[in-house]
Amino acid sequence: MTMTEPAPNAGPANAPAVIQLVETGRTFPGPPPVEALKPSNLRIDPGEYVSIIGPSGSGKSTLLHLLGLLDRPTTGKYLLDGIDTGQLGDNERAGLRGSRIGFVFQSFHLLHHRSVRENVELAQIYNRMPRKDRRARAEAALERVGLAHRIDFTPRTLSGGERQRVAVARALVSEPSLLLADEPTGNLDTEMSAEIMEVFDALHLDGMTLAVITHDLDVSARAQRQVRIVDGQLHENAVPRTRATDALVVPDGQEPA
Amino acid sequence: MSAVDISVDGPAPVVRDRTTVQSPRLSIRDLVDEMVSGLLGRPGRLVLTALGTVLGITALVSTLGLAATAGNQIVSRFDELAETRVVVSPTDTGFGGQAGTSNIPWNAEARLARLNGVVAAGTKSDVDVSGALSKSVPVVDPLGINEHQISVIAGSGGLLDAVRGTIRTGRFFDEGHNERRDPVVVLGPAAAQRLNVFQVDIQPAIFIGEQAFVVIGIIEDVAREPDLLNAIVMPDGTAREFFGLTAPAEVHVDAEVGATQLIAGQAAIALAPGNEDSLRVQASQGYTAVRQDVEENVNALFIVLGGVSLLVGGLGIANVTLVSVLERTPEIGLRRALGAARRHIAAQFLFESTVTGLLGGIIGASVGVLVIVVVSALRDWTPVLESWLPFAAVGLGALIGLIAGTYPALRAAKTEPITALRSG
Secondary structure, rough: OOOOOOOOOHHHHOOOOOEEEEEEEEEEEEOOEEEEEEEEEEEOOOEEEEEOOOOOEEEEEHHHHHHOOOOOOOOOEEOOOEEEEOOOOOHHHHHHHHEEEEEEEOOOOOOOOOOOHHHHHHHHOOOOOOOOHHHHHHHHHHHHOOHHHHHHHHHHHHHOOHHHHHHHHHHHHHHOOOOEEEEEOOOEEEEHHHHHEEEEEHHHHHHOOEEEEEEHHHHOOOEEEEEEEEOEEEEEEEOOOOOOOOOOOOOEEEOOO | OOOOOOOOOOOOOOOOOOOOOOOOOOOOHHHHHHHHHHHHOHHHHHHHHHHHHHHHHHHHHHHHHHHHHHHHHHHHHHHHHHEEEEEEOOOOOOOOOOOEEEEEOOHHHHHHOOOOOOEEEEEEEOOOOOHHHHHHHOOOOOOOOOOOOOEEEOOOOHHHHHHHHHHEEOOOOOOOHHHHHOEEEEEEEEHHHHHOOOOOOOOEEEEOOOOOEEEEEEEEOOOOOOHHEEEEEEEHHHEEEEEEOOOOOOEEEEEOOOOOHHHHHHHHHHOOOOOOHEEEEEEEEHHHHHHHHHHHHHHHHHHHHHHHHHHHHHHHHHHOOOHHHHOHHHHHHHHHHHOOEEEEEEHHHHHOOOOOOOHHHHHHHHHHHHHHHHHHHHHHHOOOOOOOHHHHHHHHHHHHHHHHHHHHHHHHHHHHHHHHHHOO
16 A cells, blocks of 8 residues: 655655644544543654553543554544555555564563564564574664673563563564554563663664653653653643754643753 | 666665655565574464364374274174175065975085085075974973974074184084984974083983984084074974974075175076076175174264364464454554555465474374374284375365464454554
8 A cells, every 4th residue: 555655755754754644533422432541643754762650541542543553543643654544555564663663561471482682583473574684683683772692582581671672672573663562571570661761762872763651750751752641632741852842742732840 | 667666785784765655575485484584583472373183184084094994994894704705595485484385405505506706505494393382301391391392493504614613512413314314303402501511422312302312412602503503403394394394494604705796697697507596696796885884884974073173273374363463463463564465464464374283294294194193002912094184184284274263364464554653
């Protein structure tokens, strides 16, 4: 399916936003109906490191599911890489998910009976990655998260921080447009959390686009830009550290930190 | 247009056409890999899942094989007797009746003995003694009951061989006795017991009514016509002389194996040329017909048993696969997040359960064949097994796995990735 956004070889300056929510909302049918996400606008550009912070029940998970193409909005549009995802069928959404979004989950979701390398390779089997390159790609991704020496271990023998790094490597291996992390440090102690946050910092420096959903202020503070979600409403938080001017479209204006 | 363009050496960055969306794809080889890892990752569960099918297929193969083996065994035992027996009797008289209308000639034995494939032939007729009692001593003892109603049968000299009988002591009468109408008899063992005759070297006499007969032999056993065992047997000529027997009632033939149908076609002509319809010839039905009959009866029972065990096996697979699907919900969610389409999830679980059934089928068929061989060896039987059966059984195992996996696989495919990921 072809979209009408800028040419593929467009430079970063006029590249489409990785994420663009246009009056996007999600209401769960009742009774009583719950408006988990009020119609909101959000734009995340390539290379941005955005944290989405909010208390539990604020609509974080709903937003995550929408961004991850695991759910569909009830109103508005969601454009991923300039592609209007509302037009796509289940199959194409799955394809988009597999090739453009790298998920990192709170509970890692590793397959325990498979080796670290196999866990990372798993992310390549559904998205048309040629078999012969998979091993090398998995190794490269593990190298990026500093786990090259654990490649033939099973997840059981790894620490929590290492497991989450395996999950990050798995998310990176298909070179997604967006790394989407859901409470990535929720199951980790402070030290291991720091380990993961360092990996994220490094990825950001490499130009990866990151969206980290968390309720942890320390985790959130590492991001270049923070978006708060309260009662299904998005608020831009604080002044972004870089590229402030073109970063955001927020319904209620900006709130100082 | 390819969305992914990879250079030949090493992992190059993915160059993606930003405007194209491609559906996910799972190659057969990857599906096989995932299936193998899914099964081998939980070997204990694989064993438990396959066990039901193993038992079912084992039961099916071994019972079908044993039925064939035992059927073959049963048949080959009574086969030879049944296969070599021909009986000729008049069409319009009762079986064994002493009928005036019987047109079996007195020399029936000689006529049939000339036919190809006849081993022995002999006439056999019940003799009407008008209720005369038989006794072994001429003295009438008013206190003791030594008179018996014992049936009297007349036969030709070849009768004993025709019914495959053996003599315990003395001898059977021959054509000489027959032609001379000698007053001699041979006793069946039960009749001899009742008449208190145990040896023939002293030339004991018995009386039928008032007529005395010399006992020249006692029968040991017969393979056919067991009524001879409890009878007084005398030559045809003797029966004609003393009791007015008009014609032989039956002719018994012991034929060579496979010759019965041939003899059946010729016997009536040989005995009553031009009047064949007046005779009825009974010959055994073909060997295969009997065998199939027995096998079918035995098989029907065992197929039901095997079918029930298979059903149980299939339910076992369905159950464990369903549990497995529920247990692996987070994995399903993960795979969906990694880009798997619903059909990929369904295919994986369906494939896993089919292969589980296939493994169960292979093991079950092997064990089943082993059971047949071992049982046959222990009982000195010849193992008989249709050659296609083990292969069909393996296929059946896979089919059961496929059917059993359908519901769990659909259920897995329906699982929403959100729910699946949350449950982790």
